[in-house]
Structure formats: structure tokens, C-alpha cells
Amino acid sequence: MCVWRLRFFANLTVGLLAFAAIGCAKPAPQSFEMQNGLLSPEEFESATGAFAEVETPSDGLGAHFNDSSCANCHPAPGQALPGGGSNVTELRAGHEGANNAFSPAPGGTLVTLKALAGLTPEVDALPASENVRERFITPSLFGAGFVESVSDEMLRRTAQDQSARTNGRIRGLVREVDVLEAPGKKAVGRFGWAAQHASLLSFSADAYRNEMGITSRLMPDDNTFLGAIVDDGVADPEDTGGTFGEDVEKFAAFMRALSAPPGASSGDRSAGANIDAGSKTFESIGCGTCHLPQLVTSKSGTLVNGGAFRVPNALGNKIFHPFGDFLLHDIGTGSDVLREGMPVEARHKVRTAALWGLGTRLLRKVPLLHDGSASTLQEAIQRHKNTAAEEAEKFQRLPESEKAKVLQFLQSL
């Protein structure tokens, strides 16, 4: 089995670096219906239930929030499990001051859209002077546990490798972020459009507080109303139990247990040949420099997330195919919002969109790019400028029949 995998990927130039580490790494399970084996059936059911649970004000929902359940924004892409992406967007805002310096809106860049009955939603009170505003679309969470289990070192080497292959033209920005559950420790960010978290537990606490207004030990202060504290009547932290909060631990367990997205069905044999040809062209015109066709997770037992997470057997030493690098690039698509804790050089940079699951995303008519501003594949590719301009031009110069094969390949992911 290992040999077959190696032959298949020997066609691709990217990921050579990953090769050395592969050994006999096994393919990550791919499914929208079944977990990857991390949890017992009972644990998985309980974790899925927590992720899909609709919270109420007595659970601490609000006072200001975006929605009442993780699964409302991250619904099921297949038949069974929630955790997909959707066209739901969130709003971030701020303004430019002297010397083009960016300042977040009062209370932070995230501006919530809903409020408990009788209260004004934050968005309705946002001053017009907070005129840098941007929407961010909801990404899929399938395969997130594999992404979390990639070593910081591999992401740093990916950036170096990009630079070496393009004479310094492309070099993903590696963002070091705090790991909330490992105070004082940093790790390479990979989740969120600004690569703002490395850890799924940290992201869970952040999302529970920022999207739903529910506090935990890792994020103990409630969402504000443009910086003003609003008491929602429930004592903080609202998510108690466990070490960091029973719910946030279950959300993290659920996401870690999700399989990688399956490819869309490849159809008949001639479709298969076109997809193969499209995949080779995708690679030869340089798209794979940022949209890496494969990554390998750390060995089981390795500590990641600043030492807070030991990579379990179900996630360790797995090959997966994200078609992303989880690093930040300026390809001319924004983002103008410089979020809290982001280094200044990250402005206008966006994390590479991982293309796995793209076929399902298109079938469900979820728009593309971080702000959902492109509705077709062609449009998304055309929008690649700046550091990705050369690759996008190579794509535009392809004969129509070759372009069609690249698009067919992308639809098969």
C-alpha cells in the first residue's frame, strides 16, 4: 500500500519534503459520514451532540452573539455529521487612523450580528467611522484534526521550500500564535482565515465566546457591546466541568475525530483520465506551491500545541490531501482587517483556502474566497494576483481543453 501511494505522488513535485517523513504513513480516512476512529462510538455521539446543541440564554448564550449552535453555521455536508462549511459570514471591522495604521472597532474586530431580546445588536450600533469592514465565510472542519497534528516545523519548512522554488517570490507567512491551554507557549497558527489559532481547543473556546457569547476557562470574559460589558445574567465562566470547560473539550474532540473530506465522485473512466491530466497541469503551472497536494501528520505520541496535545494514534503518521499550506499570502484578495495580535506584515494576507472538499462546496453553491466574493472557480482563479499572478496567468494561457481539465480536477476534490 505504501508503495502505491508513493508512486502516485511521485508525479507531483510539491511535497517532496514531506516524502522523507512519510515512511509507511497511512492515508487519513476520508468521509463525511464516519469519524476517523479517534473516539469510541459513545464518546463520538456525545461530542457530536454537543457540537449540534442549540444553546439558550440560561446556558449563557449572548448577550451579544452570532448564532446559537456550532452546527447552525457548520452544517452537515453529507447525510450524517455536521462540521461542514456554509455561506454564513461573520463581520469584522475597524478604521484607519494616522499613517494608515489600522485600529479595531471598539471591543475588537469581531462585530456580532444578533442580541438577546430587547437588546440592540452590536452591528446596528457600529459607528460609520468604523469603515474598514469585511465579511469572513464559514470554512469546513472536516480533517481539522489532521491539520492540527502537522508539526510546526513542517509548516515552517513549507514556507522555506516555497521561497526556494520561486526565488523568493512566494513565501507563506508563518504566524506564531498563543495556545490558550498552554499559557506562555506559542505554536504555528493554521485555523481561521488569519491563521489565528493552532489548536482546536483554543479555537473552540474562542468560537464559543465570540460566536455564541458563552465563556469558558480559556476565554472567561463575555462578548462586549462595542467594548462595553453587558451582563447576560449567567456567572462566568459559563461552560464549566472538565479541565477547560466540558463543552469546549467536546467540540475539540468532535473536530479532531472528523475524517478528511472525501473527493467528489470521479464518474466514468474518461472523467478519471481528465482529472488525472488536470491534476498534473495544476501542479505544473505552480498552483501546488501554495495548494499543497499532501501533508503528513507528526508521529503518534508527538506533542503539538505548545506541548498541550499529544498526537493520538488515529491522527498520527497520516498522509492527507488538503491542497492548502495553512500559511498566509497576499494574492490581492484582501483582507483589509488587521486582526488583534496579527503582525503588521500580515495585513492584506489571507490563509490559503484548502481545496479539499471543493467539489461538495460547489455542489452546495457555497461561494468561494474568504469573503465569499467569487461565485465560480474561474472567477476565484482570476482573482489571484500579486504573489500568485504568475500561476494565474499560466492558467489563463492554457488551451481551453486543458483549462477544462484543471476545473474538472478541482471539482473532483
Ligand code: HEC
Ligand atoms: C455564526 C456562525 C458560526 C458559528 C456559530 C460557529 N462558527 Fe466556526 N467559523 C465561522 C466562521 C465565519 C469562521 C471563519 C472565521 C475566521 O477565520 O475569521 C469559522 C471558523 C471556524 C474554525 C476554523 C476552521 C479553519 O479551518 O479555519 C473552527 C475550528 C471553528 N470555526 C469551530 C467552531 C466551533 C467549535 C463552534 C461552536 C462553538 C463554531 N465554530 C461556531 C462561523 C461560525
Ligand code: HEC
Ligand atoms: C501564492 C499562493 C497561491 C498560489 C500560487 C495559488 N493560490 Fe489559490 N489561493 C491562495 C489563497 C491565499 C487563497 C485564498 C484567498 C482568499 O480567500 O481571499 C486561494 C484560493 C483559491 C481558490 C478558492 C477556493 C475556496 O474554497 O474559496 C481556488 C479555486 C484556487 N485558489 C485555485 C488556485 C489555482 C487553480 C491556482 C493555480 C493557477 C492557484 N490557486 C494558485 C493562494 C494561492
